[in-house]
Amino acid sequence: MYPSSFEYARAATVAEAITMLSSDEDAKVLAGGHSLIPLMKLRLASPSMLVDIGRISDLSYVRKDGDQIAIGALTRHRDLETSELLAREVPVLSRVAGQIGDPSVRHAGTIGGSTAHGDGAADLPAALLALGATMVVQGPSGNRTVPAAEFFKGFLETALAPDEILTEIRVPTGFSKFGFQKFNRRAQDWAIVGVVAVRSDRTNVSFINMGPTPLRASAVEERLAAGASVEEAASVADEGTSPSADINASVDYRRHLARVLVQRALSELG
Amino acid sequence: MRVELTVNGQNKAADVEPRTLLVHLLREDFGMTGTNVGCDTSSCGACTVLLDGESVKSCTVLAAQADGRSVTTIEGLASADGTLHPLQRAFQENHALQCGYCTPGMVMVSMSILAENDTLDEATVREGLEGNLCRCTGYHNIVKAVLAAKEEMGAEL
């Protein structure tokens, strides 16, 4: 399968990439390509131009910045999986990144690419939502930040304007305990349903593949905050979700999985 | 567009359309048909090659993304006189292939597994092979071959 034809431009800097994006409203950013190229091969996306930011070397890093960890958008899943700093400060992200796809996919896919793609079935966006991450976005008129809760807007739709680039993701430290449940049939598959739970002085829970965007499990969080038991909180887990049916699962089965997996993820928190 | 890269240590170049995938550059422009296409949807790993020393699925990488970089394919493992690489020999000795379709990808992803792990156990090999499907062998002999290669090569990789 071939993608349909497009123009290719390689950017050396973020500023140059933004200029290229501004010149063509059907242009798309190419990072690792592991969300975009499959879509283009299936002709579900046919951008007129790809702006390749993959060689911008100063966008790949994991570093501590006060009580946050700053992650460059081009940091690959493999780099997250093997970062000692991340394992110590935000262990949930190393774990989640280490279970994306398979090792060869993790050598190419990036956190910025996965996040900007905004797939409700992807693992990292849901983890970032549970952590209350902040997205740093650069556009023609400078930088702005967008909280994860306002970033994922709809099916494959984010707060990014066509001429903006996600450059950095900031995650808070302090969520030292986590639970991660990814239910699938084969190791490398997408989650049929997944749950990320993180705990500091409060417990945040989010869903993978329970709606068109990653979702916070608000019903669970509210019950827990009001002192409910794990069982009570998990029993309402699918409230406020809107899963769809596909070859792997019906809507009811996904709702059932959501309740079971929330219970398991919360139990992992200890 | 013009792409220039190193393939198995040799400088190569071609004029391609931007939409050309790395696997097609290798097979069609360079005539190197050792790298196979199976699923064409980044699931099966038949197309696995090393890009700057790390395994990637070449059906999901643009030739343009490999421009200026170094690619290693199955053709690059044996020495010029035909002596097999220890990993290839381990596949042969452990009967780690039947039809052979998955084998170039299995060998290349195993090169990455060997390079990334100072010591190897069965679980690590099995996890490392997660993105590569074999419809013939049942995997056991592939796992054995990778462990045997590690044994023989030690920390050499």
Ligand code: FES
């Ligand atoms: S052909 Fe590339 S992963 Fe199957």
Ligand code: FES
């Ligand atoms: S040997 Fe036939 S697919 Fe693996």
